[in-house]
Structure formats: structure tokens, C-alpha cells
Amino acid sequence: MAVNRIRGAFAAPRKGETFELRAGLVSQYAYERKESIQKTIMAMTLGKDVSALFPDVLKNIATADLDQKKLVYLYLMNYAKTHPDLCILAVNTFVQDSEDPNPLVRALAIRTMGCIRVDKMVDYMEEPLRKTLRDESPYVRKTAAICVAKLFDLNPAMCIENGFIEALQEMIGDPNPMVVANSVQALAEISETAPETRALLVTPAVLKKLLMAMNECTEWGRITILTVLADYVALDVKESEHICERVIPQFQHVNPSVVLAAVKVVFIHMKSINPELVRSYLKKMAPPLVTLVASQPEVQYVALRNIDLLLQAKPDILSKELRVFFCKYNDPPYVKMQKLEIMVRIANEKNYEQLLSELKEYALEVDMDFVRRAIKAIGQVAIKIEDASAKCVQALEDLLATKVNYVVQEVVVVIKDILRKYPGYEGVIPSLCDYIDELDEANARGSLIWIVGEYAEKISNAEEILEGFVDTFSEEFTQTQLQILTAVVKLFLKKPSGAQSLVQKVLQEATTNSDNPDIRDRAYVYWRLLSGDLEVAKNIVLSHKPTISTTMTSLPATLLEQLLSELSTLASVYHKPPEAFVGKGRFGADEIQRAAIQEQRQNAAENPIAASVAAAAANGSSSVSQSNIENLLDIDFDGAAPASQEQSSAAGTPDRMASPATGGMADMMSMFDAPSASGAPAAAPAGGMNDLMNGFEGLNFGAANGSQPLPAGMQLHGGGSEPKKDSDDLLGLL
């Protein structure tokens, strides 16, 4: 019965959308064909798999209708991987188009060829690319320039052998600025992926050309050129100066990204320049930086993160511009947070009052994260500027009076830090102690306990407070427990009379009932210490602590230096070196690319109709049963296509990175000791089949062993729409 159903599904469907589209694509009327192509693209856009129509769409490639050509090309780019062999049929048209009288068509052809990432196509790219690189139309040349980068990505050897890199290097001297920009872009990419090619060597002559082209090309071209200038190491001070002088006018560009790129160039090249000139450059830099804060919020965010870096290197470039960073009520939260960060960096003796009154305002807002950050900022200002501390502490005390739970908690944490810098503000402690019961966060509780321990001799009811904490010792957070231990010991050393039993109790509790080694160890240390000479213990526990100097986070100098040369990039936004997020290993760039290719292959392998057509056409009766099973798989899981795809991939490459579902599947498969793929796993349908079979064996085996209660169920869960019966069939077949 199962076999019958399979047979039925074997032939191309006679009705349904695919059938109609196919009929339209081969219609004798041009307008019907065009309409069908549009519908096909529509279906593709909606995420439907229309790769089965590949041969029929391809028939429409030779057309004078530019719109239609673009659509067919688009289709080709999307599905070339599913029919690598058929792509060769398109080559002829591409080659012809690349010699079309219309530059739009020539450019389209060369652009599309580079996007069809199929080996067969790459083999035929050489001639068209060579011609279009020397095309009379700059529009075609600029497209061809980028195409060299595409080719290098696919086949570096071929790119080098044919001298395309040299051709690009020559094109830096092209009279057209956009051609220059794209050539530079392509070369920059090639030398980034393969530094050994030394593709982009900036000589004095090249530098001159770049500076010339920069003033004439589009905003995007300017960014490209500026980025290259930033990476260029100047020969001497004079050259650095020259570069800065030429780049500074770009501060006035309307595109914020151009401005940031220009700032980056000047910031890097001014290192060797004399301080007098540097000062004037920095002065010119400030107004454009301020203007960046008025750009679109997302761009603003990038700018603010960069300004943060610049301020860490040059703290006073924006010292007069505090007001610019005041938060607007409708700023997105991520912008507000960043503005707070910057305002604290700018704060100084002259402007802190303004800042403080603003911060007080923010602390009464309703966004909890923002409020907390504002309170933290008040503390940071207090610690940064001694003159401001009294007013800040007053502000914090006022905030305590709001009695809003999270405000109180944050204030407690902040005041603890202030006391670490200025031990004198102990007057505020009694009001803090009123809120002990409000505190439910580890950090806030810990902070308050630390304060109580530190000032035990001045707090009359310190024993009482700590006793309360000791009673609930076992229920506290680890961090709080550690603080309780220390505070009780301090209390005992300061007031031995009243606290003897308390210290005994807490040490007993910590050493016997805690299963956390840190707590036990600390308790033992204290215990030993206290059983010896108490004077020694005092010297150790109550020793003078160095005051803190800042609570602002700043990046380590080397990292900061590195990030300043990455301005405007993702690294400068994350404040992390590129190595940290341009992943390595499983998530590394190469690996992601592999996953992308894998994904495309799977789409190809998994496409049922392509497989059926190929199988039906090619396979004789001898292999019928084999191909049946192949299709059985696809058909069984049709409608739940991803499942079959994921299974085959999971068995083949257990470490494949994709959606969580897949990952889970991979793990499960490897749990059953699925054989690692022999040969290319999913390159051909048969390969996928084998793996799947193995997978099933594994499943049976696993079930028999009882190592996994319901593996099939798990798997079906991934499959989605009622595949249970199907898989029964399949198992029966086996």
C-alpha cells in the first residue's frame, strides 16, 4: 500500500500551483510567461520551494525584456545550487548578455554571474569578467570590480592566475570615482581574507589617487576610502598631517557614517602629529561628534558607543557639551543608558550640579533599569568629584524617602561604594538601616551587611541587625552569607562583649550546615584566627582598606587602543575585540560559511521533485527499489520537509549549527552512536538516504537498549504533521 502511494506521488503533479506555474512558463504567449515568472518569484518570496520549476524558468532566460531577465536572474541566483548541472544552460546567455549594447544588461550579467555560486559557472566567468573590467561604461566597470571580489571568494587561485587582482590595482587610477571606490573595496576585502596576496598596497601614488577620489565619490565610496586610509601607516609625520588636512572637510558630510569614518582616520593619524595641531583637530572634531547625537536612534547608539571610547582616550574633548547628552523622554532605552554613561564621563567640577539635578529627575522615571542606572550614576559622580559628594549623598538620601523598592536597593549599593571612598558620610547609615526588610537582592543585602560590619561600633543596634541575618543564614544567597560571616566577625572584634554567642553561632552554622566550600573555608579561617591572638585577628580583619578611586568601568589600555582603530565597526559598539565575536571553531566564519553551503545543498538534495525527475529519468528498473526508498523518505516527510532534511544533516554532521531543533536532533543522533557520515553526507540524495537509514538503525538499537525511552516520538515531534503512520510504514519496510 505504501508502495502504491509512493508510485502515485512519483509522477509530476497534474494540478496545483506548481503545475499551473509550469504551464504558464512554457506558454506560447510572452505575457503569460512573464506573468508566470512573476508568480514564481512571488512564491519564492513567500518561502515556498519552487526550485522544481528550474528548467522551465531557465527556458525564459533569453529575452529582450529587461524586467523579465532580472526576474529570471534572480531566480537563478536563488536556486542555482539545486540544479548545478542545469546552470550550464544559462552560461551562454550570460556570456552574450555581457556583450549586450546596453550597459545595464552587461552589468546585470556580470553581477549575476558572480552571485551564482556554482563551480560550472565560475569556470565560464573568466572571459566576461576580463571584458567588463575594461568596459567603456563606468557603471559596468564598477560592477565588474566587485565581481572580482566575488570570484576571489569562490576561487582565489583562478582570480590570481588571471591577473584580476592586478587589473583591480590598475583601476584605482580609473577616472571614475565610483569605479575607484569599488575597486578599493574589492581589494580591501581580498587582502583581508588573504593578506598574503598583498592585494591592497597603498603607495604614495595610490594615496594621492585615493584622496582625489574621496572628494568626488558617493557617501558609501567615501566610507570605503576613509576606512582604507585609517588602516594605512603613514611614512612620516608630514604625510599624516597631509592626510588629516584632506580628511577633515569630511566632518561636514551629511552622512554620520562618513563623519565617523573621518573621525577615525584623524584619530589614528594624529598620534604622531605635534600636540598643537592635535588640539586644533580635536577642537574641530567636537561639533561633528555632537551633531551625531541628533541622527537616527540606531546610528546614534553606534555614535554614542564610539564617543564613549573617544572619551576614555581623550577625556576632555566634549567637556563643554554635557547638555547635549541629556536624555529626551522619547529616546529609546538603549540610547538613554548610553547617554548616562557618557554624561558621567564628561562630569567635572564645573558642570556636576547641572548633571546632578538631571540625574535626580531620571531617578524618578518609571523604567526600572534606567532609574537604577541613574542612581548608579549619582554614585559615580560622587566618587569621581569630591566636591560633588555631599550633594550626591543628599540626593541619594532624598531618593531613599521615595521608599520605592528597587530605588532603595540601588541606593544602598551606591552608598556602600561612596563610603568606601569617603568613610565620613556615616550619618546616612541609620536611614539605610530602616529599609533592611525591603532588601531582597543579594547585592543590596550584601552591601548593607558590609556597612553594618564596617561601622559596627557606631551602630547601636548592630548586634540586633546581624542577629536577624544569622537566624536566616541558611536561606541567604552565597554572596550575602559571606558578608554576614565577615560582618559578624568584625562586630565581635569591635564589641567582643555582646557578640560572642553570635559569632559562635554563625561559625557553627557555616562550618557544619553549609555545603558551599567557600563559606566553610572562610568560616574555618575566621574560627582559627579568633581562637588565637585577638590583636592579630584585629590587625587582619580590621586593617585599613585603601580607598577606591572610581566605580566607572574603563577598558584596559591595550583593548582601548585596539578599539579606537575599529571606530564605527561592530567591535567598537560591543567594546570587544573582533576576535571575541567573529567566532572561532564551531561558530567561526569558515564554519558559518560551511553551514550556509550545507543549507543550500540540503535544499537541493531534499527537493523532492528534482530528485524524482532525476531518478525517474536516469534510473533503470534495477535501481527502482533504491530510488523508491529515496523518494519514500522525501514523500513521507513532505509537508514536513525540514524534518527529513534535518535528520540527514544531523546524522552526517553532528556539530552543524542551525536552529535549536536541529541541534537537539544532532545530539540525539550522536547519542545513539549514529555512524559519522561516510563520504559526503547529503551531497546526493542517496547519501542522505544512507545516513538516514543508519539513523533509523540507531534509533531501533537505542530503543531496544532502553537508553532513550521514546526516540521515535522525539523524532516525530521534529517532523510535525502526522508523520507517525508514515514512519511506521517505513520501519515496516525495513
Add this chain to the structure above:
Amino acid sequence: MASAIFFLDLKGKTLLARNYRGDIPMSAVEKFPVLLSEAEEESSAVPPCFSHEGINYLYIRHNNLYLLALTKRNTNAAGILLFLHKVVEVFTEYFKALEEESIRDNFVVIYELLDEMMDFGYPQTTESKILQEYITQESHKLEIQARPPIAVTNAVSWRSEGIRYRKNEVFLDVVESLNLLVSANGNVLRSEILGAIKMKCYLSGMPELRLGLNDKVMFETTGRSTRGKAIEMEDVKFHQCVRLSRFENDRTISFIPPDGEFELMSYRLNTQVKPLIWVECLVESHSGSRIEYMLKARAQFKRRSTANNVEIIVPVPDDADSPRFRTNVGSVHYAPEQSAIVWKIKQFGGNKEFLMRAELGLPSVRGDDEHGGGMTGGFGGSMGGIGGKGAKRPIQVKFEIPYFTTSGIQVRYLKITEPKLQYPSLPWVRYITQSGDIAVRLPDVA
């Protein structure tokens, strides 16, 4: 550099995608909504770019859409985010509005545009006027095939040759908008003038324009004596047609303009300005069942100028009801959809002063008060949106004052020369001051 660009609906479903580099699995986009909502649970401040498993997600939100770019490299974040905004700009010009519907209805053109605007992940042409010359929705009706306009790759990439007008005219609009932040007790915390010179250019051929302003720096550098007032612009940004190096050298603004409407330049002044329309507000709450607002608005500019279409928007509690108003001028209405009362005054003469009283009922059982910021207030979802609903809202003031600039900027001359055609031309100049973002913080309830 972007590997792929996606248009997603608010649920994170892909409406349309363009894979530029094929180096990232397209399925990575499925994680985007998950990651976004996870990040939102963590904190209310979800940044517009984040990294997950080696893939970087950069996104902006527009109407009911997310525009998302994926990349695996340490790419230029500002560039990509700006490009996404540029896409919004161009598409909006093409389809009037960019939203879910317009993506579905125009997918053919969108693919074409995405192809022209970016190649292999690098932005190319994003000038919508030029794009419109060769990417059209109706191109199949054209007999001849479209060709790339020379302007696409030209040094003058914003203007095509061969433009002809019978009457050669230029309209200059100097528009200044005033941004102000005023504290509840009337202190101006921050003031800023954002000015723009907008042009409507109907000139034939390839005209060369030179614009002269009463720019203080220029007077100083050229050593010319100043007649009248000169202004000092803090920062100036120019349309890409302006020769920046020339401006850097001698402060000359020279350019070949694009055809039609465009913004030539924008500038910023940080000078202290007094609020042109001064608003004072008193809020009184009567035993928690009624709330009363007393507003005083005063025009602080010369008697001969008039502010038009003045709107003063006062936020009120969400659950207020039965409003009653009293004023000696204009009209007041309650706008429950924005939880505010709006006081409109068509014409507000210089030096005049008006009063308004509003009284609203409050439900007898009240939770946390507007300002207290109770525990619940902090979790206003953001989904990348702007400003949580619970944010403490200020009074907003809107107005327009024609024939008047706050900064005192003046156009001294606009010279137009077209070497080949040598036609007479007429420049027209208008000045207007607008309210930008004017926020007066609401005082605490008495």
C-alpha cells in the same frame, strides 16, 4: 558589509529577503525574534545590534516592519544601519509608505532596487532620484530599454544632464527648529537650534551655485567687515553636492544642485535661547478625585511677529475622565488616545499672554500615582520601540513663526551661473521658525 538583508513583520516572519553573499545560513533569521525577546526579558535597553553564535544582527524598526541585516564580519555598524535607513527612505519615495502591504505588493521592484542599492554586501547607489530614472514600476510600458543614467557613476552622481526649464527658478527655505528642555521650575536645561536650508531647484543644464550667508567665521577668515549681525554656526552638514574642501578652505558654499527638492545644508547652534512660547503649569489634585491644571502661555518674541498653529499638549493621567476647560483664547480638547489635553491657538501674537484652566475627574480607586513609578511601571515592553508608554511625559509645545529666524541667519546672496546656457534666474528666499522638540517638564502634583 551585509551578508543578507531581511524584511520581517513584527512577529519576525520573513516577508522578503535578499542574500548578497551566501556566506550565512539564511535560517539564522529564525533566531532573530527569539533572541530579541530574550534580550528584552533581560533588560529594557536592547541595542540595535547584537551578536549570536558568530552572526551579527543589525536591525531597525519602521512602521510594522523590521529591517534586518546579517553579517559575520566585524563590519561597519554605522554604515549598515544607515543603509537600512536609506532603504526605508528610498522605498518610501517609491511606494508612498513602507509597510507590510507595500512589500507584498511591490516585490518585483524591491528586488530590483535591492540589486541596485547593494552589491555583494556593499552599498552602491542610494540616491532615489537617480534610481527612479532607470528602475521604474512601469518599465514594461517603455518601448526602449532603460539604461543606467550617467549620473549613477558620475562625480556629479545626483544630477542628470539635459534638464530644461522654461523659467529658471530657485526657492530657498531657511527653516529653523528649536529644541528646548525646560525644567518644571522654568529653567532652560538645554536649548539648541537646528537649522536647515531647503531648496527647490528648477534650473536648466548644469548650473553652478554659490550661496552666501552671514557666517561669522567666513567674515573673519576673509577679513571683511560685517554689516549687521553675523552668526556662528556650531556644526554644518552639507548635501553631498557641496564641495567640502572648498568650504573648509574659505567657507564658500559652492555646488551643482540636484534637480527638484533637496536639503542643501543643516546647521546647529548651541546658543542660549529663551523659549519663544513660555509655558507655566500648575497641577493641583483635589483629594485624589479631581485633578486641575492651570496653564499660562506667553509669547516672548517681538510684537510684529505672530506664531501660527500653536499647540500645547499637556499629559494627564491615563484614567482621567469628564474634562472641563476654561480659556480666554483658542480651543481645548481632551485626547484620551494620547492621554493628554491639547490647547490649540491659531494665532498667537508677540508679547501676548493667555491662560487656560482644565479640570479632570479621576477614578476614586487609584493605584500608584503617575510620578511615583511603582514596581509595575518598569516593565514597559520596548520591542525596539521608542519610549516606554509609562515614561514620564513632559508638556509639548508646537508652533510656527513665519518670516523669522531665531538665530538671525540671513542669505546674503545666491549666485547662479550656467556657463553654456547663461540664462537669467530668480532666487526666492523664505524664513520660518518651527518648534522642534520642546519639552517642559511637568511639576509635581501639589
